[in-house]
Amino acid sequence: MELISGFGGTILSYIIPFLFVLTIVVFFHELGHFLVARWCGVAVRTFSIGFGPELFGWEDRQGTRWRVAAVPLGGYVRFAGDENAASVPDHAEIARMSPEEREGSFFLKPVWQRAAIVAAGPFANFILAIAIFTVLFVTFGRPITQARVDEVQPESPAAVAGFEPGDVIVAIDGQTVEAFSDVQRAVSGSGESALTFTVERGGERIDLTATPEFREVADGFGGTHRIGVLGIRRASDASQVETKTYSLPAAFTAGVGETWFIVDRTVSYISGVVTGRESPDQLGGPIRVAQVSGQVASIGIVALINLAAILSVSIGLINLLPIPMLDGGHLVFYGIEAARGRPLSERSQDIGFRIGLALVLMLMVFATFNDIRQIAGS
Known part of the structure; x- marks a missing residue:
């Protein structure tokens, strides 16, 4: 029990x-x-969260049925003239419509x-x-860790390029680096493509060229991803982390940037699967999303909303x-x-x-x- x-x-x-x-x-x-x-001006017949039998719902003044259904794996909006939830046209219904109804038909x-x-x-x-x-x-702001190299793995692309512990990465291909996470993002999506790193060392700035290599890396939620890896590690000292605060305009700009980053990485992955450069094994479905949602929820509501x-x-x-x-x-x-x-x-x-x-x-x-x-x- x-x-x-x-x-x-x-x-x-x-x-x-x-x-x-x-x-x-x-x-x-x-x-x-x-x-x-x-x-x-389209007449909306149904607004449904979920598929299948209706659990509960109500109808608004314009005739739309708002419903919550038994199978919560999606949803749909059904317009006048739709045959089904996929918006396939119902030509027989459209032919029977009055002139007033035809004005509200999606397909006309x-x-x-x-x-x-x-x-x-x-x-x-x-x-x-x-x-x-x-x-x-x-x-909540954003936790920022300085892009300081704490360790260089032997025989890694970073070691070959000449990285040394204590280097601070300030730019990649001319783009300013604000945090170590910026380095991770640039490197992870650039496997087998040469990048130019501008680093501060001993009060001077020097350029190092490195080509990240693809490796299978665990994501912390039971899955693995094939991403570009440079072979450096950051300092784990909590004193290296600071919280960056944002004004509303700056936060909006950062939000657009974060969204674009996800779009760019997703499109890159899909194109990689099509061309054979990426493995389709990383594709996940509802079970995977549920598992990650539960694990993220254990971290806190902020992490869940971020997900x-x-x-x-x-x-x-x-x-x-x-x-x-x-x-x-x-x-x-x-x-x-x-x-x-x-x-x-x-x-x-x-x-x-x-x-x-x-x-x-x-x-x-x-x-x-x-x-x-x-x-x-x-």
């Missing part, structure tokens, strides 16, 4: 933070679609309005991430992939429609949606398989 109780507690410690993070991210994604749709709006409504979801995720980072930087910002950027980017069923796939269809002056045929769109559904399901199965394999191996 004690074992079951402990297991249940562990599961809840993962599920509750996971649902907290996912609900925030999904709500803002769908809110982006919803607000721009209302602005364009100009292509630029449909594109704006679709793109609003992912961009709402980016805005949410920027807002979270901005608030966190204004409220929500990171996940928000990731979901925004994933939805922009040019796969039918996802927002990016819809945008591809609208781009083709704008170029041709008419939409693709119903058959072509139906084939595209079927292929998109198959790709999304395959991706989910593969990611879940990776999750299970990592948990089994840990």
Whole structure:
């Protein structure tokens, strides 16, 4: 009984933070679609957090059903003329609409309005991430560790380049370095690409050229990542850490920078998988997100909210992939429609949606398989 109780507690410690993070991210994604749709005069039938049977809900004055469903792994906004949650057009329903109803149909709006409504979801995720980072930087500041080299690993790229303990890195490829984390970010995404480091040594500045090498590095949450490594370590002395405070404008700028960094690293990883430079084994699914959410929640609510910002950027980017069923796939269809002056045929769109559904399901199965394999191996 004690074992079951402990297991249940562990599961809840993962599920509750996971649902907290996912609900925030999904709500803002769908809110982006919803607000721009209302602005364009589209009738919104349903705003759902989750899929499947409704747990509870209510209807607003404009006829939108707001609902929370039993399967909390996503959400959707359903417009007038939609056949399903993926916004596949219901041509039979559209044909039966009255002139007034047709004015509120998503599919009878100009292509630029449909594109704006679709793109609003992912961009709402980016805005949410920027807002979270901005608030966190204004409220709590940012811990900064000086980019001082405490140890150089033998035969590492840093050793070959001539780094020495006590060096302070002040710039990389001409870009000013503010903290050791700036060095880690620049190096981790530049495996096998030469970088020029400007360091202060003995009151003088010198330039060192080093090429980081790829290594498998543990992320602290049971997973590993293939990233560029230089072979230096920072001082672990707490006196080297200071908290940087931000004004609101500076925090906003830093929030945009943080969001862009996540976008850049994610796009780099996806392109690396496509070209074979990166391993797809690092892809994670709902189980992995739940596990990380629980572990981050144990650190504190600030860390969990920070994770929500990171996940928000990731979901925004994933939805922009040019796969039918996802927002990016819809945008591809609208781009083709704008170029041709008419939409693709119903058959072509139906084939595209079927292929998109198959790709999304395959991706989910593969990611879940990776999750299970990592948990089994840990």
